[in-house]
Amino acid sequence: MVDTMLRGYKDIARVGLVGGGVIGTGWAVRCLANGLDVSMTDPAPEAEARIRETIARTWPTMEQIGLAEGASVDRFSFHPTIEAAVDEADFVHENVPEREDVKTSVIAEISKHLSAEVIISSSSSGLLPTSIQSEALAPERVIIGHPFSPLYILPLVELVGGEQTSAEAIAKAAGYFTRIGMRPLHVRNEIEAYIGDRLQEALWHEALHLVNDGIATMQEIDAAITGGPGLRWAFMGIGMGWHVAAGEGGMRVNMQHFAPTLELPWTKLKAPPFTERLNDLVVEGCEAQQGDRHWLEMEQRRDQALIKIREVIQEYWYPEDQDGWPKVRELP
Ligand SMILES: NC(=O)c1ccc[n+]([C@@H]2O[C@H](COP(=O)([O-])OP(=O)(O)OC[C@H]3O[C@@H](n4cnc5c(N)ncnc54)[C@H](O)[C@@H]3O)[C@@H](O)[C@H]2O)c1
Missing domain, CATH: 1.10.1040.10 (N-(1-d-carboxylethyl)-l-norvaline Dehydrogenase; domain 2)
Structure with a gap:
């Protein structure tokens, strides 16, 4: 079981983050501390300064928990567009506000700039993956990866697939989440707000x-x-x-x-x-x-x-x- 879950995670070196509020920044901190490259975008004018300040403030906590080899805040980069942020990403988290129309169109936009095997994981707190994957290219790689705040400490992440999500995407995502120190829980039946x-x-x-x-x-x-x-x-x-x-x-x-x-x-x-x-x-x-x-x-x-x-x-x-x-x- 563990072998299946871990399949594919070794390919993940760069994580793309779209939306840098509480959750997007939390992913940035966790991924950086686990030795990954992180590239992010957020249209809010003050976003880059706020995100960099939050990463710097949280870093001592991550040092206390334990950094992976090669982990560094210098591996963070901020970009003006979704295209630039997800370019070369091996895994992408969507962390924009909890609105179905916004998430559906942002996920569709992300999907245009990625090869079909790169997973797009929405941080949604309760929307149905079947809805928000509906306009994406290669919708089989769209999943929900729902964390709990503060996500740089709490290990639970709920994985939910939609009608078009492949079993392989769920398995690959579970491997990635395990690799960054989380405890994936596969919500086997799609339901609003998950478990x-x-x-x-x-x-x-x-x-x-x-x-x-x-x-x-x-x-x-x-x-x-x-x-x-x-x-x-x-x-x-x-x-x-x-x-x-x-x-x-x-x-x-x-x-x-x-x-x-x-x-x-x-x-x-x-x-x-x-x-x-x-x-x-x-x-x-x-x-x-x-x-x-x-x-x-x-x-x-x-x-x-x-x-x-x-x-x-x-x-x-x-x-x-x-x-x-x-x-x-x-x-x-
Ligand atoms: N806050 C929590 O405790 C929590 C826990 C689990 C999951 N979530 C989910 O995570 C997601 C993000 O929540 P949050 O609390 O970080 O919200 P937030 O309001 O703090 O952050 C949202 C960010 O998205 C940015 N944004 C808006 N439109 C965008 C776009 N088109 N492209 C890129 N960025 C855009 C905003 O500028 C903002 O910085 C939501 O789906 C939420 O339900 C939140």
Whole structure:
């Protein structure tokens, strides 16, 4: 399986990035740190300066995580057009705003400047690949490669193919993502918002109802996650979290125990109407938690916390079924 997944990744030396906001810049940082050449384009007038500043600011974090041989910020280049940015690229990420019409036409434009075997990976958070590949040349190489922010630290990337995507493109992309230190998850059935964002949306809808109905503040909602289930979710997910929490008998017991509650009105799921009042409650709730802390300081503390959490999980929890993961620590 690993052999199939890794097929083709060795050919990838230069990555082209179209769109350099939060996600495009995140790809730049991860790819540079993994020893690749990166060429990027973004039409915003301030884009190049902002992107270079973000790469420089994040580089010490990447040095701390560990740079690949030959990794250097000097291997970054910025270009005025899509054509120039993807010229000679072996793999391309599209990271423009989440609008189907914009993505469809940008992907079509990218495809005109690449040979047919070069994969075009959209960072979309939830659009269907069948739609956004529809106008591309050689649409079989268009996939979704959906990361999670900060993508230079978090390893998950969801791979989704559309009706025209080839199995080979998915396998080749999985090899590339593994090569740049990520954990590809193939979403085998095309669906809006894939897996990760559907789960986040469900939780978010419920949080919005609690705020909208005056039951909890944003601070209380965050506390209910970070001190309890969130700590487990980071390494066990929800299935194994409850399986182990139930003790002997695991999920078999847990399902029986909580079966009656499935009938109770414990969730609303459909989001409440978006009103100015709800917007203010959510935004002010987060800003109150931030206080007078600068967002850059919070970004750095988040990154440091994530690096430590990953180290602890790798040390104590069961290693992934992949080469290169450290041995789990013996229990006392
Ligand atoms: N922000 C996140 O946490 C996150 C996580 C996963 C996936 N995504 C997805 O990644 C994509 C990008 O999101 P983002 O948060 O980086 O957005 P962003 O608004 O920060 O960046 C988008 C960038 O695209 C540029 N752009 C606009 N039109 C363009 C064009 N025609 N060609 C090239 N560049 C163009 C803009 O100037 C901007 O810099 C979206 O599809 C989003 O849903 C975002």
